[in-house]
Amino acid sequence: MVALDDTFLEAPFLPAAALTPRRIPWRQPSALPGFSGALGFTLFYVGLIILLPLAALAARPWEDGPLGVVHAILQPRTLAALRLSFAAALAAAAVNVVLGLLTAWVLGRYDFPGRRVVDALVDLPFALPTAVAGIALATLYGPNGWIGGVLEPLGVKVAYTPVGVFVALLAVGLPFVVRAVQPVLADLDASLEEAAETLGAGPLQTFSRVIVPALAPALLTGFAMAFARGAGEYGSVIFIAGNMPGVSEIAPLVVVTRLEQYDYAGAAAVGMAMLAVSLLALIGINAVQISLSRRGGR
Numbered sequence: 001m002v003a004l005d006d007t008f009l010e011a012p013f014l015p016a017a018a019l020t021p022r023r024i025p026w027r028q029p030s031a032l033p034g035f036s037g038a039l040g041f042t043l044f045y046v047g048l049i050i051l052l053p054l055a056a057l058a059a060r061p062w063e064d065g066p067l068g069v070v071h072a073i074l075q076p077r078t079l080a081a082l083r084l085s086f087a088a089a090l091a092a093a094a095v096n097v098v099l100g101l102l103t104a105w106v107l108g109r110y111d112f113p114g115r116r117v118v119d120a121l122v123d124l125p126f127a128l129p130t131a132v133a134g135i136a137l138a139t140l141y142g143p144n145g146w147i148g149g150v151l152e153p154l155g156v157k158v159a160y161t162p163v164g165v166f167v168a169l170l171a172v173g174l175p176f177v178v179r180a181v182q183p184v185l186a187d188l189d190a191s192l193e194e195a196a197e198t199l200g201a202g203p204l205q206t207f208s209r210v211i212v213p214a215l216a217p218a219l220l221t222g223f224a225m226a227f228a229r230g231a232g233e234y235g236s237v238i239f240i241a242g243n244m245p246g247v248s249e250i251a252p253l254v255v256v257t258r259l260e261q262y263d264y265a266g267a268a269a270v271g272m273a274m275l276a277v278s279l280l281a282l283i284g285i286n287a288v289q290i291s292l293s294r295r296g297g298r
Contacts, residue, residue, distance in 0.1 A: 057271055057272055058272055060265060061265050061266075061268040061269035062265075064266075068265060068266075068269070069265075069272075072258075072263075072265070072266040072269035072270060073270065073273045076246065077245050077249070078254055078270055078273075080245070080246045080247075080249065081250055081251040081254045082251045082274065084162055084248070084249070084251075085230075085252070086277060086281075088162065088166045088230065088250075089169055089227050089228075089229075089230030089231040091166055092166055092169035092170045092226065092230050093169075093173055093177075093223050093224075093227040093230060094223070095170060096170060096174050096176070096177045096222070096226050097219055097222065097223050099174060100174055100219075101177070101181055101215070101219065103122065103174070104177075104181040104182040104185055105185065107119050108182055108185045109185075122174070122175050122178050122179075123179075125171060125172050125174070125175050126175055130172070130235025130236040133172070134235055134236040134237060134238060134240055135239050137159075137167065137168055137171065137236065138164075138240040141158040141159045141167060141240060143159065145159070159240050160240070160241065160242030160244075160248060161241075162248050164237075164240035165237050165240070165241050167240070168233070168236045168240050168241075169226075169230040169233060169237070172233055172236055173225075173226030173229055173230050174226075176225040176226040177219070177222030177223065177225075177226055178222070179222075180218045180219070180221045180225065181215055181218045181219060181222055184215055184218040185215060185218075188214055188215075193210060193211070196210045216292045217289050217292050217293050220285055220289040220292065224282055224286070227285075228281075231277075232278070233250075233252070234250070234252040234256075237250055237252075238253055251274055252274075255270050255274075
């Protein structure tokens with residue numbers, strides 16, 4: 001037997017924490033290398049594609065001074081266009097939450113002939129050029145269109161009114177809600193619904209107290225994406241809106257009009273106002289979404 005040296009027995013042992021490699025607290029452990037390079041490329045790409053253009057947009061309006069920025073934004077025509085764009089986007093996104101949830105529910109919970117075709121048609125606004133969608137909507141809801149010709153004698157005018165803007169944003173924003181909710185609905189554990197039914201809950205109670213809270217973060221995500229897309233939508237709206245200043249003119253059209261008039265500072269000022277309102281709205285929506293996620297994790 002080999003005798004152990006007394007000096008070895010008396011030597012202090014290092015703690016286990018000192019033997020383990022030091023890890024950055026906010027970095028998740030990964031067996032794959034390349035974190036520093038991937039992070040650097042991501043920051044460079046985000047800065048070049050997103051932050052740099054936004055910085056240029058925020059710097060351009062001040063060429064005419066603060067009074068020029070205020071004058072460009074507070075013109076009655078500009079305020080009316082901003083009001084219409086954001087109000088129509090908000091209303092369309094809210095309605096699309098209901099319609100998108102219903103569509104995702106039918107596609108995810110029922111098997112019927114043509115389901116794959118309907119599922120593919122939901123993505124059609126993603127692939128269809130916005131100008132083509134606008135022409136189609138204007139033709140359909142115009143005074144001589146298939147739907148507009150029926151509604152016009154009833155006193156309901158859709159095309160060339162703010163209602164037309166709302167209809168166009170409905171068509172554009174629906175896929176965002178459906179695609180945000182559908183995968184979450186597919187992964188929803190069916191045992192939760194069975195447990196609720198076992199405890200005596202009816203279909204309406206199970207839907208409102210079990211399914212809707214589980215889908216709430218996804219619904220908010222779809223709402224945020226539909227709202228952001230609708231607030232800046234241009235191609236599918238101008239053909240059906242009528243573009244009457246102060247009535248059915250949208251904010252992106254005001255920007256384009258000022259660019260055509262070589263008023264670059266004024267166009268940038270309106271764009272900066274749109275960016276500020278959209279950013280505040282998205283921050284508020286994300287804050288609510290984070291709060292709901294934390295409550296669901298408890």
